Amino acid sequence: MKRVFSFLRPYKLPIVVAYSLTMIELATELLLPFFLGLMINQGVVNQDIGNIVMWGSIMIGLAFLALFAGVINSFYASHTSYGFGYDIRERLFEKVQEFSFRNLNQYPTSVLMTRFTNDVRQLQNTIHMGLRVMVKAPLLILGGVVMAFIVNAKLALIFLITVPLLVAFIFWVLKRASRLFRNVQQRVDHVNQVMQENLAGMRLIKAFLRRSHEENRFMKANEDLAAETRYTFRFVEASMPILLFVMNLSLISILWFGHQRVAGGESSVGDIVAIVNYALRVAMAISMLTFITMAFSRAKASATRLGDVLDVKVDLHESEDADADAVVHDGKIDVQHVDFAYYKQDKNVLQDITFSVKARESVAIIGATGAGKTTLFQLLPRLYDVNRGTIAIDDQPITSYTLDHLRRAIGYVPQNPLLFTGSVFDNIAWGKDDATKEEVIQAAKDAQIHETIMELAEDYDTKVGQKGVNLSGGQKQRLSIARALIRRPKILMLDDCTSALDVATESRLLAAIEPYDCTNLMITQKVTTAMDADRILLMDDGRILANGTHQELLEDSTLYRKIVESQFGKEYLHAN
Numbered sequence: 001m002k003r004v005f006s007f008l009r010p011y012k013l014p015i016v017v018a019y020s021l022t023m024i025e026l027a028t029e030l031l032l033p034f035f036l037g038l039m040i041n042q043g044v045v046n047q048d049i050g051n052i053v054m055w056g057s058i059m060i061g062l063a064f065l066a067l068f069a070g071v072i073n074s075f076y077a078s079h080t081s082y083g084f085g086y087d088i089r090e091r092l093f094e095k096v097q098e099f100s101f102r103n104l105n106q107y108p109t110s111v112l113m114t115r116f117t118n119d120v121r122q123l124q125n126t127i128h129m130g131l132r133v134m135v136k137a138p139l140l141i142l143g144g145v146v147m148a149f150i151v152n153a154k155l156a157l158i159f160l161i162t163v164p165l166l167v168a169f170i171f172w173v174l175k176r177a178s179r180l181f182r183n184v185q186q187r188v189d190h191v192n193q194v195m196q197e198n199l200a201g202m203r204l205i206k207a208f209l210r211r212s213h214e215e216n217r218f219m220k221a222n223e224d225l226a227a228e229t230r231y232t233f234r235f236v237e238a239s240m241p242i243l244l245f246v247m248n249l250s251l252i253s254i255l256w257f258g259h260q261r262v263a264g265g266e267s268s269v270g271d272i273v274a275i276v277n278y279a280l281r282v283a284m285a286i287s288m289l290t291f292i293t294m295a296f297s298r299a300k301a302s303a304t305r306l307g308d309v310l311d312v313k314v315d316l317h318e319s320e321d322a323d324a325d326a327v328v329h330d331g332k333i334d335v336q337h338v339d340f341a342y343y344k345q346d347k348n349v350l351q352d353i354t355f356s357v358k359a360r361e362s363v364a365i366i367g368a369t370g371a372g373k374t375t376l377f378q379l380l381p382r383l384y385d386v387n388r389g390t391i392a393i394d395d396q397p398i399t400s401y402t403l404d405h406l407r408r409a410i411g412y413v414p415q416n417p418l419l420f421t422g423s424v425f426d427n428i429a430w431g432k433d434d435a436t437k438e439e440v441i442q443a444a445k446d447a448q449i450h451e452t453i454m455e456l457a458e459d460y461d462t463k464v465g466q467k468g469v470n471l472s473g474g475q476k477q478r479l480s481i482a483r484a485l486i487r488r489p490k491i492l493m494l495d496d497c498t499s500a501l502d503v504a505t506e507s508r509l510l511a512a513i514e515p516y517d518c519t520n521l522m523i524t525q526k527v528t529t530a531m532d533a534d535r536i537l538l539m540d541d542g543r544i545l546a547n548g549t550h551q552e553l554l555e556d557s558t559l560y561r562k563i564v565e566s567q568f569g570k571e572y573l574h575a576n
């Protein structure tokens with residue numbers, strides 16, 4: 001809470017101005033019924049037009065003053081609340097950029113989306129409303145009661161019964177409502193999550209004819225949200241008739257007793273009109289207070305959720321002994337006795353991994369799905385830190401490089417290529433800050449995608465969708481390889497990203513990468529690809545089972561022979 005509201009600090013001055021203007025509005029609201037009473041007592045009862053005009057003019061003047069104060073207050077309230085929204089969104093964005101992969105696993109995209117949009121908006125609206133009426137409402141209640149006593153203490157006694165009753169009742173309602181609003185927010189999260197998964201996986205859903213299954217899933221989440229929201233608002237709304245009943249009862253009592261007192265000559269008509277007016281204003285302020293407190297209880301839930309994101313402990317940092325000048329020159333890799341688990345309590349996904357790769361050597365990594373190949377790749381650019389053991393590049397532990405220098409030296413092409421909205425050119429140039437047109441074209445040529453790009457409607461200027469919807473799987477893969485090549489990395493890591501390429505294109509691509517003067521690690525499922533590498537690492541169940549050339553593995557590893565047999569047939573094994 002505190003953490004989130006600290007974002008209001010830069011807006012101290014606008015807040016003070018907004019509150020000062022509310023005080024002007026408050027003062028006029030409290031004075032108007034008082035002057036109305038005087039106008040009736042002195043002007044209307046005595047038929048004194050001069051008096052009526054005088055008080056009327058004063059009241060019109062006050063109303064204009066209140067209007068003026070209200071407009072300026074609204075301006076400052078908007079300035080503060082929108083500024084707050086802008087600042088906190090920016091900080092949240094920065095924070096999520098700092099997240100490690102582990103942190104990102106904790107907060108799925110849908111959850112972050114809800115927090116960035118819904119929760120920020122909730123707080124923004126509450127701050128706006130808070131600056132408009134938060135201080136005004138309780139003071140209007142208090143001031144209204146005091147003024148009613150000043151006008152006519154005996155009639156005002158009714159306030160002492162009704163106001164505490166109403167305030168206590170409202171607080172009871174709100175206490176329950178805040179828990180209910182928290183539940184609503186959780187349901188919103190769930191709906192967003194299902195919706196995001198559905199939108200992202202729409203093609204798969206259609207291909208698998210899972211439409212009705214997904215519709216049911218979404219309907220269930222949506223119904224849950226609707227039911228919870230309905231229940232919450234019904235509860236809040238059910239309290240309204242009780243409020244109105246008590247308010248109207250107090251008005252009737254004022255009129256009842258007032259009438260008797262006027263008849264007995266103990267009170268004037270003006271007093272009664274003024275007190276009824278105060279009663280109405282107090283009632284309005286009480287219902288205003290209800291809305292504010294309700295908005296606050298929702299905002300409190302949102303603030304806690306935003307605070308959670310802002311307070312996430314980023315678990316991967318620049319190492320203290322990182323040398324700011326150290327850069328990777330050769331791309332030699334040494335992995336020694338590495339164990340890794342995604343979460344401390346989990347079993348190790350990688351177990352005692354040890355291997356070395358010489359600079360500019362090409363090494364293929366092959367193994368069953370789930371063997372830990374991608375996990376191993378993610379350890380080199382320190383997307384995760386190892387639990388045990390060491391990884392060194394050019395004989396220096398990877399922690400001795402700054403994250404920037406380490407990751408700059410590595411060209412990582414993930415398994416699922418992701419393209420950003422923009423042109424083909426932008427997507428390749430994304431890999432290097434100051435990429436020139438020549439560099440982009442060269443990288444595209446080497447990634448064997450240049451000719452395909454030239455056939456597109458606007459060649460390099462062709463727009464690709466958020467996930468490159470207008471390109472084939474293989475084309476997307478090659479674009480994302482070009483994006484890695486343009487960095488001229490010292491270590492190139494291809495995570496099974498040539499799977500969608502035909503054999504001829506793949507071998508042209510690998511031949512084009514050779515002059516790149518980089519160490520090449522490549523995860524593949526295809527033996528034809530692996531056997532062209534200098535060496536093959538065979539992984540199974542988080543361990544390295546074999547390490548050698550294709551021929552050596554054929555001789556030493558039963559598992560490798562099985563893989564080869566499944567792809568080439570028994571005859572190949574007999575012949576080799």
Ligand SMILES: Nc1ncnc2c1ncn2[C@@H]1O[C@H](COP(=O)(O)OP(=O)(O)OP(=O)(O)O)[C@@H](O)[C@H]1O
Binds near residue numbers: 349376
């Ligand atoms: N983010 C994650 N959190 C927890 N466990 C994970 C995570 N990512 C992968 N794993 C687990 O780690 C193990 C190794 O996964 P990994 O993706 O490294 O395998 P892989 O060999 O690359 O498989 P594939 O060839 O199918 O891509 C699997 O058991 C997987 O369930």
